[in-house]
Amino acid sequence: MRAFHLTGTSIDSLKRVELPIPAPAAGEVLIRLRAASLNYLDLMVARGQFPVPSLPMIPGSDGAGDIVALGDGVRGWAVGDRVVPGLIVDWAAGALAAPLAQRMRGVTLPGSLAEHATVPATALVRIPDQVSYRDAATLPIAGTTAWNAIAGRVRPGSTVLLLGTGGVSLFALQFAKVAGARVILTSSSDAKLERARALGADDTINYRSVPDWDAAVLTLTDGRGVDLVVETVGATTFARSLNAVAVGGTVFVVGLIGGGELSVPVVPVLQKVITIQGNNTGSTAHLADALRAVATNRIAPVIDRRFAFDDAPAAYRFLESGGHVGKLVVDIDP
Ligand SMILES: NC(=O)c1ccc[n+]([C@@H]2O[C@H](COP(=O)([O-])OP(=O)(O)OC[C@H]3O[C@@H](n4cnc5c(N)ncnc54)[C@H](OP(=O)(O)O)[C@@H]3O)[C@@H](O)[C@H]2O)c1
Known part of the structure; x- marks a missing residue:
C-alpha cells in the first residue's frame, strides 16, 4: 500500500x-x-x-x-x-x-x-x-475538542471568545453559533476575520493591529467579559484571556501554539472565580457527539x-x- x-x-x-x-x-x-x-x-x-x-x-x-x-x-x-x-x-x-x-x-x-x-x-x-x-x-481532533469546549458550557445568549482561525477555533465557532451564542473571534489577518464573519462570528478583532485585544473584548461586552474563552494559543495569550473572561467564566485550555509554560497573575483567577478547565481531545463517545452535531445541524x-x-x-x-x-x-x- x-x-x-x-x-x-x-x-x-x-x-x-x-x-x-x-x-x-x-x-x-x-x-x-x-x-x-x-x-x-x-x-x-x-x-x-x-x-x-x-x-x-x-x-x-x-x-x-x-x-x-x-x-x-x-x-x-x-x-x-x-x-x-x-x-x-x-x-x-x-x-x-x-x-x-x-x-x-x-x-x-x-x-x-x-x-x-x-x-x-x-x-x-x-x-x-x-x-x-x-x-x-x-473531526477526530479539532471537531471533538471544539464540541467538548462548547457543549454544556454555552447557552443561548452566552458570549464566547475564540483565538485565531485554526481548526479548533472554527469548529468552536460553528458549534457556538448553533448553540445560540455570541462569538468574538481574533485573528492575525483581516481577510481571515472577514471569512469568520461570513461563518457567523459576531465581532472580530485583529490581534496584530489591536495587541490589547482583551481590552477590546471588555469594551465589546460593556466591561463584563466573556463566559468562555477557548484558549488555543497558551503562554502568549493566557494572561489576556484571564482579563477577557467574565466573573464566573471559564478558560478552556486547549493549545500551546504560543508556548507551553505559563506565567500568569493569580489574582484575577481568585477574584473572578474563574474556572480553568483542561482538555485532552475527547473520547470515542465525544467524537460521536461531535459528528452527530455536524450532521444534525448540516455544518460544513x-x-x-x-x-x-x-x-x-x-x-x-x-x-x-x-x-x-x-x-x-x-x-x-x-
Ligand atoms: N488539548 C486538546 O484537547 C487539543 C486538541 C486539539 C488541538 N490542540 C492544540 O490547540 C492548538 C490549536 O490547534 P489547531 O489544530 O486548531 O491549530 P491550527 O489549525 O494550526 O490553528 C492555529 C491558529 O492559531 C492562531 N494563532 C496563533 N497565534 C495566535 C495568537 N497569538 N492569538 C490568536 N490566535 C493565534 C492562528 O490564527 P490566525 O491565522 O487567524 O491568526 C493559527 O491559524 C494547538 O496548540 C494544538 O496542539 C489541543
Missing part, C-alpha cells in the same frame, strides 16, 4: 514508501482510508516536539474510511461500514484514566497517511450517510485546501506557514 513514513524530526523526513497491508489483530478492524486531515499535533510530531516511541512511523492522526476486514472478536461492525476513528483509541467513553490515554493514532500507533490502517473497534464511530469521508476526517467543516496523497508534505508545510483557515485535508482514495 502507499504510505508515508516519518523518518526523523522534520517535515523533510516524511518519505513516501510502499508497505504491506497490515492484518487486523483481535478486537481490531482494517480500514481502507479515504481521507486524512492535519492538525497542529501532526506538525509537533513531525518536528520531534511530541515524543513518539520509535521511527520510522506512519504519521497523521485524523482519517476516515471504510472497513475492509474484521479481526477476531469484533462485534457490531461489518465490512463496508463507513467509519472515523478517534485519536485516543482506548478511551471509549466516560472519564479519562491514565492507562486509556497511551495509544494515540499517528503518535504511538500507526496513523492515517496510508491507504490502510488497523484500528481497535473501541475507537470507531459510524459516519452518517450525509457526511462525506473528507468532512468526517476533519471549513476545509481550506485539499492535497493529493503524494503532496502530504506540502500540506504540513502549509499548516506550518499558518496560511490556512480551518482544516487541511489529504485525499487518499476519494
